[in-house]
Amino acid sequence: MVQEEIMRRGPWTEEEDVQLLFYVKLFGDRRWDFLAKVSGLKRTGKSCRLRWVNYLNPDLKHGKMTPQEERLVLELHSKWGNRWSRIARKIPGRTDNEIKNYWRTHMRKKAQEQRKKSSVSPSSSSSSSITHEENERNFYDTGGLKLLQVEGEKKSSDQEQDGKSMKVYSMDEIWKDIELLEENEEKMNKPIMGSILPLWDYSLDSLWKDFDWNNFR
DNA sequence: AAGACCTCCAACCGCGGAACG
């Protein structure tokens, strides 16, 4: 279609952000196709929604995950697997995208560490036919922490079962892992808490501040 | 100094399901 050809894609500009903020404020964060049209933004409704949900929404926190949030993510992921939006709902101010990205980057690291360990002492996985690559995939992909699932433990194709979730990873092990991680971070002189990104805060704050809603009423 | 490699995250895509006419 001709209309699709002129649709903008890629990174959002500040002007587009301001424009979207204005129209969301005006019409609410629903009916994204409509919003996209009336705003004059050459973006799809989908793109507008994504920008709002993942970035512009003032309820969002930005910056590094706190240890508490990390724990929650681990705990909830062990319960629900890759149900990112569901996990996000339990962690105020964080989006599914953010959590998903966090999980992929941090858990990949963990998986690699795990891999190193197991290659040093291969005895534990002697009966398994799973390759290292498969191990890594299982660890941070759909199965959550299946890698560490004890052989013979009941397996379920879908972990989605509200309160009666399957347990694949003991919380003790999770805490231990986190403590180790935090120790390492402290040794490397990296502050864990309170490192909110000033740059982002500045830009969005200024965006919200500079934008005087009253002028548009 | 510079090129290669890695990490992180914003944004996109495809799909399924809900809502609506």
Add this chain to the structure above:
DNA sequence: ACGTTCCGCGGTTGGAGGTCT
């Protein structure tokens, strides 16, 4: 009941910036 539209989800990609060699 059916088709269409819209929304939300999970997976994936691309690029910017950082780190390593």
